[in-house]
Amino acid sequence: MGRDRFGLEMAGSDAAVAAYDEALGHLLRFRPEVVAAAEQALAADPGCVLARGLRAYVSLMSSEGSDAAAARELLKGTASTHPRERAHLEALAAWTAGDWYGASRRLDALLALWPRDVLALAVGHQLDFFVGDARNLRDRVARARAHHDPREAESGFFDGMWAFGLEECGEYVRAEAAGRSAVDRNPGDVWALHAVAHVEEMQGRVREGVADLESRRAGWWQGNFLNVHLAWHLALFRLEADDHAGVLELYDALIHNAGSAQVAMEMVDAAAMLWRLHLDGADTGDRFARLAEAWTKKDAEPWYVFNDLHAIQALVGAGRLADAERRVDRLARFAREGDDASSNHRMVVAAGLPAARALCAFGRGDHGAVIRHLAPVRHHLAVFGGSHAQRDVFQRTLVESSVRTGEGALADQFLAERLAARPGSTFAWARMARRRRAAGDVAGAVEAEARRAGERAALCA
Numbered sequence: 317m318g319r320d321r322f323g324l325e326m327a328g329s330d331a332a333v334a335a336y337d338e339a340l341g342h343l344l345r346f347r348p349e350v351v352a353a354a355e356q357a358l359a360a361d362p363g364c365v366l367a368r369g370l371r372a373y374v375s376l377m378s379s380e381g382s383d384a385a386a387a388r389e390l391l392k393g394t395a396s397t398h399p400r401e402r403a404h405l406e407a408l409a410a411w412t413a414g415d416w417y418g419a420s421r422r423l424d425a426l427l428a429l430w431p432r433d434v435l436a437l438a439v440g441h442q443l444d445f446f447v448g449d450a451r452n453l454r455d456r457v458a459r460a461r462a463h464h465d466p467r468e469a470e471s472g473f474f475d476g477m478w479a480f481g482l483e484e485c486g487e488y489v490r491a492e493a494a495g496r497s498a499v500d501r502n503p504g505d506v507w508a509l510h511a512v513a514h515v516e517e518m519q520g521r522v523r524e525g526v527a528d529l530e531s532r533r534a535g536w537w538q539g540n541f542l543n544v545h546l547a548w549h550l551a552l553f554r555l556e557a558d559d560h561a562g563v564l565e566l567y568d569a570l571i572h573n574a575g576s577a578q579v580a581m582e583m584v585d586a587a588a589m590l591w592r593l594h595l596d597g598a599d600t601g602d603r604f605a606r607l608a609e610a611w612t613k614k615d616a617e618p619w620y621v622f623n624d625l626h627a628i629q630a631l632v633g634a635g636r637l638a639d640a641e642r643r644v645d646r647l648a649r650f651a652r653e654g655d656d657a658s659s660n661h662r663m664v665v666a667a668g669l670p671a672a673r674a675l676c677a678f679g680r681g682d683h684g685a686v687i688r689h690l691a692p693v694r695h696h697l698a699v700f701g702g703s704h705a706q707r708d709v710f711q712r713t714l715v716e717s718s719v720r721t722g723e724g725a726l727a728d729q730f731l732a733e734r735l736a737a738r739p740g741s742t743f744a745w746a747r748m749a750r751r752r753r754a755a756g757d758v759a760g761a762v763e764a765e766a767r768r769a770g771e772r773a774a775l776c777a
């Protein structure tokens with residue numbers, strides 16, 4: 317038995333443990349080299365159970381069913397008598413079987429016994445994100461963080477994780493402080509930088525968001541798994557400034573292009589950005605068509621409905637309504653006949669299927685149906701994972717449909733909510749102007765338009 321850099325026992329030769337330690341460092345930095353380092357550990361000692369586990373976790377974190385199958389294959393026949401390694405294998409078995417919630421609980425139980433297990437912490441943190449558990453995004457890290465000396469080399473990364481959890485819980489001041497401190501300690505901490513971007517997004521601090529991401533572009537634009545997502549965040553700020561050309565420039569440069577890796581995590585962001593532009597009536601050229609084509613090559617069987625929802629956005633946006641409806645039918649069948657022990661089943665039934673139906677209804681121009689499907693579940697969308705900022709694409713769809721369908725009272729309610737949270741929202745003021753005009757309130761419409769123009773001018777100045 318060797319010991320990892322955090323002092324925990326693990327099976328493996330010295331060379332394997334050293335490579336595993338290196339892999340952990342890459343994992344904290346979202347670097348793709350994590351794969352090669354884990355494989356190097358396995359090559360040095362095939363009996364290094366945690367290197368195998370780490371490699372399998374990386375596959376699972378792609379959120380694609382085909383990668384989960386690969387993880388299952390990699391783990392076949394792997395066993396250990398060491399209690400911590402066995403706990404990891406049990407968490408992996410749960411996740412590969414589709415029990416994302418069970419895997420998360422097992423990693424929590426593991427961390428209660430071995431709070432310095434950084435593999436369990438980093439992977440558990442991502443699992444909390446996948447299942448939309450904001451409380452645990454914050455508190456899993458809070459519990460573990462207490463067991464690391466702040467002077468330890470890697471402890472800044474725990475602050476970065478904690479920052480994201482705090483942000484998802486709405487604790488923006490503490491989130492920003494923790495995130496900025498983490499970035500100061502490690503300029504390559506893309507997850508901490510991402511947490512700060514989330515705070516700025518939620519508070520509508522567009523200019524600061526752009527400045528932070530632009531000034532640090534050299535640190536995140538390439539060489540990490542989060543670069544597309546950070547470009548997406550930058551595009552979100554540009555969208556709020558009504559800079560559609562700037563959004564498309566980022567889209568083509570990094571979010572999705574012919575050289576993209578065509579992985580679901582990145583295609584989710586691509587679809588969500590195009591869909592937002594679609595809600596604004598912007599011309600996106602043939603981008604939806606190209607993205608929809610990429611999505612059709614993905615998983616045939618339901619695995620993670622968050623991905624299906626974005627595939628459906630791409631298909632609807634590309635005008636491939638029949639293909640989108642087929643994907644919805646598949647989800648409906650899964651809701652009726654699928655394994656109700658799987659986490660995805662709960663996600664689909666609780667909110668995924670209604671949200672998917674709403675997207676298709678939007679494509680048909682049936683805005684009354686969008687509201688019927690989406691309004692009842694709009695406060696429960698976290699069940700299928702993602703961040704507040706990502707799930708906002710559904711809230712925006714609902715607002716847009718309420719304005720288009722002439723459901724005046726409902727539109728007024730949605731707009732009041734959004735403007736209370738973000739008084740400078742150009743998205744909301746644009747809809748407010750249309751809503752007032754439809755209601756015959758010309759003065760109100762002119763005032764809303766002026767407000768939108770003023771906010772846009774301030775953001776672009």
Ligand SMILES: [Fe+2]
Nearest residue numbers: 510545703705
């Ligand atoms: Fe994000």
